[in-house]
Amino acid sequence: MDDDLTLDPDFPARFDRGQRSRCQLYLVSPPRITEDFAEILAEALDAGPVAAFQLRLKGLDEHAIARMAEPLQLACSERDVAFIVNDSISLAKRLGADGVHLGQGDGDPREARTILGPAAQVGVTCHDSRHLAMEAGEAGADYVAFGAFFPTTTKEVLHRAEPSILGWWSTLFELPCVAIGGITPDNGRILVEAGADFLAVCGAVWTHPDGPGAGVRAFAPLLDRS
Numbered sequence: 153m154d155d156d157l158t159l160d161p162d163f164p165a166r167f168d169r170g171q172r173s174r175c176q177l178y179l180v181s182p183p184r185i186t187e188d189f190a191e192i193l194a195e196a197l198d199a200g201p202v203a204a205f206q207l208r209l210k211g212l213d214e215h216a217i218a219r220m221a222e223p224l225q226l227a228c229s230e231r232d233v234a235f236i237v238n239d240s241i242s243l244a245k246r247l248g249a250d251g252v253h254l255g256q257g258d259g260d261p262r263e264a265r266t267i268l269g270p271a272a273q274v275g276v277t278c279h280d281s282r283h284l285a286m287e288a289g290e291a292g293a294d295y296v297a298f299g300a301f302f303p304t305t306t307k308e309v310l311h312r313a314e315p316s317i318l319g320w321w322s323t324l325f326e327l328p329c330v331a332i333g334g335i336t337p338d339n340g341r342i343l344v345e346a347g348a349d350f351l352a353v354c355g356a357v358w359t360h361p362d363g364p365g366a367g368v369r370a371f372a373p374l375l376d377r378s
């Protein structure tokens with residue numbers, strides 16, 4: 153059991169939780185993108201409120217990712233959407249990104265804070281572990297991410313989470329929590345009601361049959377829990 157640790161519930165939060173009555177959308181890029189992805193991203197971002205976009209490209213070196221990043225970062229900054237780099241503190245620094253998302257093997261949140269500065273948004277994967285989430289909070293993360301909640305083809309996942317971990321976290325701590333993994337407009341409501349501050353979504357938006365704008369719009373009815 154890992155639920156017997158305690159943590160000061162007042163430790164500071166920087167990732168904007170927004171109003172508790174609302175959950176926000178956090179878009180994650182497809183693992184591979186085409187040359188025209190900036191236009192596809194713009195279509196998604198213009199379709200409805202998106203709080204953050206994570207650049208998560210797999211199988212490419214940092215130079216290649218850096219070359220693709222600029223128009224995507226611009227699309228985000230023009231719309232006041234946080235631009236988060238996956239996996240790499242050094243790439244986030246190089247790009248001047250708004251933040252970095254770190255998996256358990258991707259680096260130390262404290263190091264990210266030192267390198268990226270106090271304003272950077274640092275997110276940490278916590279799988280289905282209360283212990284990891286409390287560690288991440290203590291290490292100065294701006295949000296903790298739980299998942300995968302549902303089957304997904306975007307990533308081979310080793311951990312499955314239950315919605316109750318969102319309720320447990322959001323009742324005890326001010327630090328925002330992100331839900332990820334196979335989330336769609338049809339299954340996401342239970343996560344919003346359980347207490348997710350953000351739904352992190354990839355496939356359901358980028359592979360929506362009517363395009364990514366329709367993908368974003370389809371989430372709108374879920375996000376208000378008032």
Ligand SMILES: Cc1ncc(COP(=O)(O)OP(=O)(O)O)c(N)n1
Binds near residue numbers: 257330
């Ligand atoms: C918001 C969010 N949550 C979890 C992850 C997964 O990160 P990680 O465990 O490092 O796996 P990869 O994304 O690197 O395959 C994420 N990227 N974003």
Ligand SMILES: Cc1ncsc1CCOP(=O)(O)O
Binds near residue numbers: 303304332333334355
């Ligand atoms: C990156 C990641 N981490 C856990 S599940 C997942 C994939 C999210 O993509 P999708 O929304 O398509 O399941």
Ligand SMILES: [Mg+2]
Binds near residue numbers: 238253254
């Ligand atoms: Mg990672």
